Amino acid sequence: MGAGRRGLITAAVAVVCAVTVLTAPGTAFAAPDPTASPAAGSGTAPALPPNKDLEAVRRQLETLYHEAAVATDAYNAAEEKAQRQSAQIVELAKKIVKGQEKLAELKDRAGAAARAQYRGGGLPDEAHLMLSDNPQEFLDGAGRVLQGQRATKGLLGEMARTQQDLELYAKDASTQWKKLEAGRKAKAAATKKVEQRIAAAEELESRLEKEDKERLAELEEAAARQAQTTWLDSGILDDIDGSASEQGKKAVEFATAQLGKPYEWGAEGPKTFDCSGLTSQAWAHAGHPVPRTSQEQWKQLPHVAVEDMRPGDLVIYFGDASHVAMYVGDGAIVHAPRPGRTVTVAGAGSMPILGVVRPDA
Template sequence: MKRPLRTHGYRAAAAVALACTITSTTQQAAQADPQTLTEVQARLRSLYRDAEVATDEYNATDEKVIRQKKRVGVLDDQVHVTEAKLARLNSLAGAAAAAQYRGGGLPAELQFALASEPGQALDNVGLALQTQRNTRNLLTDLTATRKEVRSRKDAAAALLGRLRASRRAMATERKTIEQHIAAAKTLESSLAAKERQRLAALEKKEADKAQAKWESTGILKKVGTGATTAGKKAIAYATRQIGKPYVWGAEGPNSFDCSGLTSQAWLAAGVTIPRTAEEQWAHLTRVPVDDMRPGDLIIYFSDASHVAIYIGNGNIISAPRPGRYVYVSPAASMQILGVVRPDA
């Protein structure tokens, strides 16, 4: 006979119901069997995955705001430089016109006719006309440049405004993320200690099975075993963070999310990489899984929402999810999407 999944009475049953109704009624939760434990595991994964995806999106938006703000600043500086050049050139043109007026304002042809040394006058007139043409051309070019830069700045500022609005919307979504995390934690805490142990054992069994299947392909005989100097530094940094808690959106020094850990690890090695798992997958050099080496980053799930640093011997260091800590785990315990190399 299947043993029931025990909880802490009515309070536990209510907690399970609060956790987004893992079962249809609290009575079902209280009388759950091992099959329901599998459902609990699936629900926890769903809640934490939703939180991780939302976290990555929030971090990506934040990074875009930072980059766009810098771009707007650069364009603003270009506008100021262009306007300063225009102001100076207009001033010089005005001074030249005033000098011509003080000199009688005579047309160049008449000055040539009245000059005592026509040859020198011709040279002066030619130089003056050329200077005027150059000034007019430069004024035209600078005016066009100012218009273009201003247009680019306005467009960049408009995009910045949209990104900031998106970030504000994502900040509102923090409540949803936190609710997912809270629901998952409530669900976990509603389980009796023995059932939490069973759940942990179930997760470990699945991870070991996936890892064994991965290793049975002979992959570890193909992958590299030696890290580059930068890769060693990145691994050393990640190793020092073992035991620190996962906190969504964190990038150290006291807590990390998954991509916060990998980006800071490689920053410690002197290599700047994108902040989020999705951006790391999109912009870093991809290498075949069987060509990876220690220090490379393994990207997980079809939406590239999780990342870890490969440390060799089939293991990774990662910040897994809320409620967990930075730790060493089997590389194939999650669905591998691919591998990227920060120092390629």
């Protein structure tokens, strides 16, 4: 094996190894340490409002956790894109190795032909035939010469095409690598923002006394209950009577089986989940993969009217599609709410509904 061939194969293997390290779960981007103090600047927790106005604290926490959810979606999107790009780079690396091996084989064949001509005194086959005093040998050899010429021409053409393929693969790999690096930076920025917002929220809560924390939890429940009541009072359940599809039933079964498991941003099971990690895994379990993030689920999946939703459909929340839950029937959803919470059942109207999507429409 020549030095050039070994070098390209070594480089291709290095690409595969580097991509594997770059995209390995938890290698560079682990979930935030709950005990870590918030970074300076935008990650610092806001001051407690005068007289510890718990309703104001609740709104502050809601804002911080919402910003964390938006950043989590950005992280998940970058992670999903990185996985696709790294897979493409690996495939290109394999093609480079295969193409280089093919090119080396073609060069060996061309070299063998050149050596054979050298052993024949440097004269081409045509000259040897012309010098032959045997007419029959001349006639028989003429056909072989034509075949050899066509084979040589085909060999040279194949070598040129293989070389062009190698150049194209290398160019594509370089482009994908640049995209992967850009995605790595986006992923790192999203990670930093998530960690800052969660740390700020946890620090804000840590300043409260035990009684205040209990009262704050009551205020959060009351706000969710009021929103659900308003939603139900609209008579919406009178119109919602759809039955789940077979795949929808499987998705609901999976989602409800995760009740009580902790929320963890960027997680998609089996022990912890974030909101879109739960819904995407539920539908993957049902045999119908969906996009990883709530925003992409909203963009890519078929929309249905709220009054037409059925168990298994995904309910998208907030104007920026930063949260998603699964409808399970009777006006209820199952979802992974936020850091510090577990997968739970809640009212479908307890948060501002952006719309509903149906994976198996």
